[in-house]
Amino acid sequence: MSRTTQIFAASTLYGAATLAAALDADCFPAADRRLLLVCNNAAIPETSPAIDEMPGFAAVRGRFDRVLSWNEAISPFHPGGWSPRADDVPLLERHLRLLWGLGDDRVELVLESIQVNPAQAIATLFPGAPVDVYADGLMSYGPTRNKLDPLIGTRVRRVLHLDLVPGLEPLLLTEFGVPAQTVPTSGFLKVMGELGESVERLPALPDDAALLLGQYLSALDILTDQEEEELHVRMARGAVARGHRSLVFKPHPSAPARYSRVLETEAEKLGVELTVLDVPVLAEVLFERARPALVVGCFSTALFTASAFYELPVARIGTETLLERLTPYQNSNRLPTVLADAVLPPLEAAPEGTASTPGAGGGAGAEEPVPADTLPALVKAVGYLMQPQIYPTLRPEAEAYLSSRLGPRTQRYFRRKRLTSLGLPGGIPARLAFLPRNSTARRVVRRARALRKAVKR
Secondary structure: OOOEEEEEEEOOHHHHHHHHHHHHOOOOOOOOEEEEEEOOOOOOHHHOOOHHHOOOOHHHHOOOOEEEEHHHHHOOOOOOOOOOOHHHHHHHHHHHHHHOOOOOOEEEEEEOOOOOOOHHHHHHHOOOOOEEEEOOOHHHHOOOOOOOOHHHHOOEEEEEEEOOOOOOOOOOOHHHOOOEEEEOHHHHHHHHHHHHHHOOOOOOOOOOOEEEEOOOHHHHOOOOHHHHHHHHHHHHHHHHHOOOOEEEEEOOOOOOOHHHHHHHHHHHHHOOEEEEOOOOOOHHHHHHHHOOOEEEEOOOHHHHHHHHHOOOOEEEOOHHHHHHHOOOOOOOOHHHHHHHHHHOOEOOOOOOOOOEOOOOOOOOOOEOOOOHHHHHHHHHHHHHHHOOOOOHHHHHHHHHHHHHHOOOOOHHHOOHHHHHHOOOOOOOOHHHOOHHHOHHHHHHHHHHHHHHHHHHO
16 A cells, blocks of 8 residues: 655745644644645745745744755746646656655645645646645635636645634635635644744844834835835834834845834834844744734734734734725735724724724724624625636625625725626616716816815815
8 A cells, every 4th residue: 555645835934833733733634754845935035045944943844754845846947937837747746756755655735825836836746636725824715816727626625724813714715615624723822832932043022012014015016115114114103102112123034124224213213112123033933922012014914813813912004005006906915905904903093084993902093893793794795806707606795795884994895996897786887887987077076076175174
């Protein structure tokens, strides 16, 4: 009888920690060998450390019999851009079996981001292997990014995910009837505790500091460099306005050094202490080691782990701007941004006239979160608008939500042009569709807006 070898592909330390927690919780069947396949998806992998080179990796290494490199296996190609030609698959599978010593083993795959490479390439090269998908963050709550080849989609057995938004189930791969399974939070916290203990070079951090999370959104062409710098400045000002006198900035590993310098200049103006982390560690390590008094970010997964797992105060900033900027509407960052905006309290005071509640976590005047019981319906409605061809069965639920829940608090999640093109509630009625193209109508609207602004002054 042939051996069973499980291959776990991971591109982030957070993902590897999730896998370690799932293994500890016996979420996977027994296997003769477990191999960790490291994928470095950075734009320039040669200048960015892979996860097996990052501080803390030793804490998860022991769960696997061997660590392999996908980058080395397909060199000189980039993991994000390379996929095998159909005619080459049998030859390349034999090559990988020889390279990794698989022989005639029965292979089982555990992959992240199945919609894109390198996960798709790996699944293609082992066409007979069953697949489990695990979620490295918030994107699994959204729809499958692209229409997936049924030869891959029908092989997926389940989607493993952390309970980042309690009670909310992922939309990912539900078009194939794939069930979701939650990785126990206790196991994830245990792994993070081990990971935190293994990081030695972490500088001493001030007590009761506000932790500011950078995401390098300009690299995704969502913000300009200047706009992202201003976002960090707003984070600092908002934290100081909350009474925090010590700030810790955790920049994205790929972000330019000038982001830190701009923030240092602002900290001097504000008269507060700023610590800039130059060690590429997970934010969760800081939650373990320092227990910040506040965690601030845009739509980072770390905001949800801080709130749901570590019970730390959190605040989001910039989500409304991002919801306007994300293009196309199908952009896979949309659902994480929607969730951050809908669930987490804002850092800055809500605009005058916005519905508010003193208990939302942002102080008096903080914007109300979207009611938790309506969150699943909101996710399905946004998911349908993002991928109507993949999820046509969600249309009735989207219509029901838009008919009953579309209002000042939720309007920002839906673009009128998108609603109109799909013939959904909230769009422009077909008989009035000519108005956006009518110059007279546009002129009247501009005058009305100007008058409204003048009255507000």
